[in-house]
Amino acid sequence: MTPEHTNHHPQPHPTQPHHTQGDRPLVFGPEDLPLVERVPLADRDLPPSTYELLSRAADAHCGATALHLLGENGRRWSEPDTWTYGDLLRHVHQAANALLASGLRPGEPVGLLLPNSGWAYAALLGAQAIGIANPVNPLLAEDHITDILALTGARVVITVPQLAGKARRVAERLPAVRAVLDIGDLARLAGDQPGDRLLTGHRPRPDDFAAYFHTGGTTGTPKVAPHTHAMEVYMAWALGCTGAFLGDSVALAGLPLFHVNAVHVTGLGPFMHGRPVVSLGPLGYRDRALMADFWRIVEHFRVTSFSAVPTVYAALPLVPDGVDISSLRAGAVGAAPLPQRVRSGFESDAKVPMLEGYGLTEATCASAATPAFAPRAGSVGLRLPYQQIKAVRVDADERPTGDCAPGETGVLAISGPAVFPGYLGPGGPDRGGKVVDGWLLTGDLGRVDADGYVYLTGRAKDLIIRGGHNIDPRPVEESLLAHPLVTGAAVVGRPDDHAGEVPVAYVTASARIGADELLAWARERAPEPAAAPKAVHIVDELPTTSIGKIFKPALVADAVRRMTEEGP
CATH class of the missing domain: 3.30.300.30 (ANL, C-terminal domain)
Incomplete structure (x- = not known):
């Protein structure tokens, strides 16, 4: 291994009563949580919506890079299409106005059957600006996509040419769908729309729904988790408390935008803090050509972090000699059991830690993250600010009967601003026993220590x-x-x-x-x-x-x- 491939770990943070970046609090260890939470969340002056989040980011960072878009228009990855924050907001305005021109009414859902692209970002965020984004895994069977869009009541469906036949067959079974748009047609229609404003007086409020995400998507009756604007804005802010977007941070995005991790960890989180995102394009981590050059991409764009599942880490090529990845601070991992072989192989090769996290779609995205300076062996992380996590005992009907003591194993339960209002049903959200007295019963078995670190021990269900x-x-x-x-x-x-x-x-x-x-x-x-x-x-x-x-x-x-x- 050459000297160029020698990463340095960040130095421990200085001891001080409260850690901040400007007016943003940072959580580097459990001692920081009570200091952050002395200020009520309501006093944090968070944006009322994801649209306002983007507007503030464009005001503060108009000429700064928001997205490096790889894998688009046949370009080499070293010559990406790059959008500034001003570009991103303009395209969001245009996409939202194009949706209005196609017949969408303010507050209505938009089905998104899309691989990642610049206009996929614009369509998703534009849909949230005037209605509700409903991203769906386009690889699901037609029956499952139909069930999801029927449940959410999507009025417009956006897709790509390769999926147009599938999307139209689904739409034919859904009388509520008024239009099926190809993403290219949306971009062309958007080109005729103003990019400096929304052509509607509607502005989303914190308690309005921003998105509908399906969970798993392989059940006969799909479950859909609604997210409010307040939930999504909080999540973007809370992820910033981990320090992931400090300084010259650059996030790399390879997960699909129908996944909450992509929307938040490598989307709204860095956007809220004015940091650039490198998008691996339509295939993401499944793009073999890009993944063969993965470490050169990290070097070229000075990537500081990326978030992936264990399968991605297991498939990463070795870091080539002579490639400088000293910008990389850590790799984030979650969503599946992490084999020790995968962790040790990555950390040995990349010379940076792998930091685990824990979260559910029903709790927006993340509820625990490993502090870079205070990891604990076996833990999937420390609870995020303003969220509470505990283990509870349950009866035969999976109803809580009491709290577990610190370190005692039970069913994990979460409360706080990230918890969803219940699965979407015909009449709206239905808690249906999933949220009891404000606590989300996760179905995961685990324990929580006295400092708020979470340890998973299994899953209560068969997923x-x-x-x-x-x-x-x-x-x-x-x-x-x-x-x-x-x-x-x-x-x-x-x-x-x-x-x-x-x-x-x-x-x-x-x-x-x-x-x-x-x-x-x-x-x-x-x-x-x-x-x-x-x-x-x-x-x-x-x-x-x-x-x-x-x-x-x-x-x-x-x-x-x-x-x-x-x-x-």
Whole structure:
């Protein structure tokens, strides 16, 4: 390794009663939390909406770079299309005005089936400026996209030419949709719109909905989490308290904009603080050509941080000799179990720490982040300011019965300004037992120490997290049960060094059948590619509890045994 590839870790912060950057408080350790929270959040003069957040950023940093857009218009990554904060606000105005011209009324939802691009940012933020953005994973099956857009009541759908047929077939099933726009058509329509203002007197208020995000998206009845403007603005501000956007920080974005991490950690967070974002473009971390040059991109743009899931870290190339990545301060990781091999490999090669975080779509994005100067082994981070996290005991119906003591394991619960109002239902948000007395019951098992550090110990539910993507096993099980010879089916997550977890299926059958045939059957009928089982195991019977429920921990143990004995 050459001298150019030797990173320096940031020096510990000076001891002082309160750490700030200008008027922004910083949390470098647990002792800073009570100091920050002495000032009520209501007195922080936060913008009332994400639109006002962008307006303030453009006023303060008009000529500064907001976005380096890679992978667009056939350009080399070293010659990106670059938008300043003035450009970004202008394009947001134009996109919002184009939506109004297409028939959208203020306050209505916009469905976004888009890969990342400059105009995808403009469309999402423009939709929030006058209505509600509803970004949807375009790789989902048509039925699931239809269910999501029906639930949210989308009036306009924006997509790309490659997905136009899919989007139109979905729209044909949704009478509420007034228009399907290609992103190129939106950009052309936007070119005829004023860029210095919104052509409506409507201005979003803090309690208005800014976005609808689907969670997982693989269930038969999709769950949609509404986010208010207050939730999103708070999140952008709170992420700044970690120090991620200090000084000459540059964030690299590779996750899709239908993911809350992309919208907040490498979107509104740096935007609120006037810092540049390097967007890896339509394919993001899946762009093999860009990922082959990943470390040269870090060097060229002086990237200080990026946020990714363990699968991305596992696939990173080694840092080439002679490449200067001394700008890099840390890698952020979350959304899936982190294999120790992946952590040690990254930290050894990049010479910077990997900092874990914890969050849920139902709590906007992040609830805990690891302080760079005060990490704790095994923890996924310290709670963010104004959020409270505790472990609770629950009964058989998963209702809380009491708080756990510090360090005691229970179901994690979160309260504070990031917690959503409940899943979207036909009549609006419905807490439905998910939020009890202001506390979001996460379904995750863990403990919280006396200083507010969070430790995950498992998940209370059966959700499989593959590379940061939530997979509900039920639709896969239902597809297997649709086979005429299958009498029982259970899908569980098998540990995987690369993806964190991968789905594997266990089935019982009424007659002899090959596992390969069932595997092909399940893959053809999976709601999305990530949900397809990695393997199908045919067994004589499925383990059950005393009341007849399938006992999945036994299947997970068997999957681990098979992996150990037979290989992945």
